Amino acid sequence: MALPAWAVKLGGAAAKGLFSGDDGKNIIKAIVFIILGMIALFVALLTAFPTVLLYLPFASEDQIGLFYEVVQDYSKDKVEIPWEEVAAVWGALHNQDYSGVNKARIKALAENWVEEHEEEVKDKNGKTHTKVTYTLRDFDDVMDDLKMTDEQKELAKNLAVGLVSDAVPPPKGWKASTAGALMWPVPEKYSSSAWITCAYGYRLDPFDHTPSFHHGVDIGVPEGTAVYAVRDGTVERVSENKTYGINITLKSGMYEIRYAHLSGVLVDEGDSVKKGDIIARSGNTGKSTGPHLHFEVKCGGQYINPLTFY
Numbered sequence: 001m002a003l004p005a006w007a008v009k010l011g012g013a014a015a016k017g018l019f020s021g022d023d024g025k026n027i028i029k030a031i032v033f034i035i036l037g038m039i040a041l042f043v044a045l046l047t048a049f050p051t052v053l054l055y056l057p058f059a060s061e062d063q064i065g066l067f068y069e070v071v072q073d074y075s076k077d078k079v080e081i082p083w084e085e086v087a088a089v090w091g092a093l094h095n096q097d098y099s100g101v102n103k104a105r106i107k108a109l110a111e112n113w114v115e116e117h118e119e120e121v122k123d124k125n126g127k128t129h130t131k132v133t134y135t136l137r138d139f140d141d142v143m144d145d146l147k148m149t150d151e152q153k154e155l156a157k158n159l160a161v162g163l164v165s166d167a168v169p170p171p172k173g174w175k176a177s178t179a180g181a182l183m184w185p186v187p188e189k190y191s192s193s194a195w196i197t198c199a200y201g202y203r204l205d206p207f208d209h210t211p212s213f214h215h216g217v218d219i220g221v222p223e224g225t226a227v228y229a230v231r232d233g234t235v236e237r238v239s240e241n242k243t244y245g246i247n248i249t250l251k252s253g254m255y256e257i258r259y260a261h262l263s264g265v266l267v268d269e270g271d272s273v274k275k276g277d278i279i280a281r282s283g284n285t286g287k288s289t290g291p292h293l294h295f296e297v298k299c300g301g302q303y304i305n306p307l308t309f310y
């Protein structure tokens, strides 16, 4: 990898700033250090990008909802077309740009999944009728017909997986590491994959069964479980609403951390809390199908999969 001249100059200037005097060896060391750093960053970007690209369709909830609605509607009386495959193929064909979606275009795409069969049948009176039946076509066959490249097929398959359920559930046997920036929000015995009842990402809403984005991770703990401050911070908000039930938002630097469906709160707005303090008890309040803690992390105003911190 060749470094642009400006980067080398910048590296040199930075090195001069770091190491006073004209110690040439130190300057060279610093330049090598900076170059290695840039290579590491480049590799990190290369490996991080596909994860985002593969599992997060760059579509709004409304756009995804439209796929769901149109495909369900079209599927009626025919065969049940997996809406997530249609949405995924769109994403793969349009470079993940969902801005052009509309009902007609989604329907036209969905038609590829249906195979029509006509059959001549005789009724009781000996009259011949044409009977039309439908079958669902295989995902791979559809993609072949659409002349998708291998790369597009791969992307579509990953997008479909990301859409069909919780985006990236932790693998079986996964255990939260406590070495990162955030402490696990409930006692350690609840820190393995077995307790994650719903991961971060697109899922079918458990109430109205339409696709929606789940902005946090659900940890299925018994009601009354201790809920910890995962970082030193300030209690920004304690509130209650129909969706989140009793919930707390903690502010800590660029992090905003939300705990929802609580049964009780042990802190007040404006309180300073230390990492590890018990700030609440888990519960089942608000829009919840069973006792669990809904745990959300925003960093710099953006939702982030909380599990990336463990």
Ligand SMILES: [Zn+2]
Pocket (backbone or CB within 6 Å): 198, 214, 216, 217, 218, 293, 294, 295
């Ligand atoms: Zn949740």
